[in-house]
């Protein structure tokens with residue numbers, strides 16, 4: 001082994017893939033934030049004279065960023081023209097309420113802290129990519145005691161394009177000085193898998209996340225996991 005940072009010298013086999021870094025999604029992978037999204041939307045909607053939404057209605061609209069969530073929620077009761085007309089005020093209201101709600105109705109999924117510790121102990125560099133705004137993502141990770149695991153946290157506003165575009169993964173690999181081929185994407189949705197495929201990263205997917213209401217096993221992945229700390233991991237490959 002040559003001198004230098006341990007992650008440059010020792011690839012780790014995770015779910016059969018030799019990697020030196022892992023990029024981990026936030027909502028639906030590390031933290032169950034459905035309650036935060038639900039509470040925020042139900043503070044926003046009455047301001048526009050609209051009825052409350054159910055958790056089920058929110059769940060299938062998570063994962064493509066706040067803009068998509070708000071635009072699609074407005075369309076439950078409004079036609080496209082009305083929804084487009086109120087959108088600018090609605091997204092402003094949503095972001096204001098989200099800042100207040102962030103983390104209050106959210107829980108870390110079982111096995112996540114232990115799983116991140118295991119990946120870090122194996123020598124992997126860790127980064128977080130989410131479609132939620134960076135400031136909210138950092139605050140949520142801090143509140144849940146997970147921020148310290150990550151060298152970088154990039155939200156949906158960090159780059160001109162969001163997942164499923166590969167840009168956030170490619171830019172994050174550059175920031176942490178890793179090749180995409182040596183970087184594993186850990187996510188919960190088809191969005192994460194598409195971004196990973198476009199970037200040339202392998203992907204593993206959580207079985208407990210959101211995935212827009214679709215069964216996750218329909219999306220090709222190196223592995224599917226029920227708990228992050230149960231991912232197959234082998235050192236010194």
Ligand SMILES: O=C(O)COP(=O)(O)O
Nearest residue numbers: 027063064065130131132
């Ligand atoms: O849709 C969002 O705001 C966040 O979703 P993600 O953390 O799964 O990317």
Ligand SMILES: [Mg+2]
Nearest residue numbers: 025027028188
């Ligand atoms: Mg997700």
